[in-house]
Amino acid sequence: MELFSLPVSTYSAKVRIALGLKNITCTISPPPGGYSTAEYMQLVPLGTIPALRVGDEYFSESDVIMEYLEDAYPAHSLLTDDQLKRARHRFLARYHDLWLEPHLRRTFAHCDPATRVQAELDDHLNKFEERLAKLDELFTAQPFMVDKNIGYADCAFPATIELADILLPLFGRELKLGPNMTAWRAAVLANPVVKSVTDESRSATLEWMNSGGG
Ligand SMILES: N[C@@H](CCC(=O)N[C@@H](CS)C(=O)NCC(=O)O)C(=O)O
Structure with a gap:
């Protein structure tokens, strides 16, 4: 699993906080070619960060990534059972x-x-x-x-x-x-x-x- 992120990005910070709180190890890399570039948009069509690569699959939108982390790593849930x-x-x-x-x-x-x-x-x-x-x-x-x-x-x-x-x-x-x-x-x-x-x-x-x- 690899998160495309930059320190200046507030939406990336949101996902990085979730990763840290859930104790999930994840490679963190800058977006290849930079965000909104043609190179990066080959992988992440909207060109935004954060985006997550899981195996060969890429998806963006911080809340979608947060939901994925909750589904895939139910331990240390950030949502509770209520x-x-x-x-x-x-x-x-x-x-x-x-x-x-x-x-x-x-x-x-x-x-x-x-x-x-x-x-x-x-x-x-x-x-x-x-x-x-x-x-x-x-x-x-x-x-x-x-x-x-x-x-x-x-x-x-x-x-x-x-x-x-x-x-x-x-x-x-x-x-x-x-x-x-x-x-x-x-x-x-x-x-x-x-x-x-x-x-x-x-x-x-x-x-x-x-x-x-x-
Ligand atoms: N709704 C998106 C917003 C992400 C976003 O706007 N990210 C900024 C960096 S913080 C970005 O990638 N901007 C590049 C662009 O808008 O082309 C999310 O939740 O992930």
């Missing part, structure tokens, strides 16, 4: 992928003040902040999102929150977390797997930004 809790984990992970993170990602195009479209940038920053505030209403920190143990939902957010902490000040804003997210963030960062993946992702992001963010 069906309602499983649904809550999946809902929060989906909220991250579809509702929250895309607005942060869309600010990347506006990092350079010379080419920035301020109205578009403000729209994404406002939506990101609204949805982060809404996230605080969607769970009660236990201290993790669904349970007293770290689980599936908790893998999606750490790298995104650290990225927001770096990116928002560039645009004159700051990361504001409600009480649930504040308690949750302290709890996830105290986990050695999460800390190591997010530290790596934080330094890769700072390096990427110092090199012009292209």
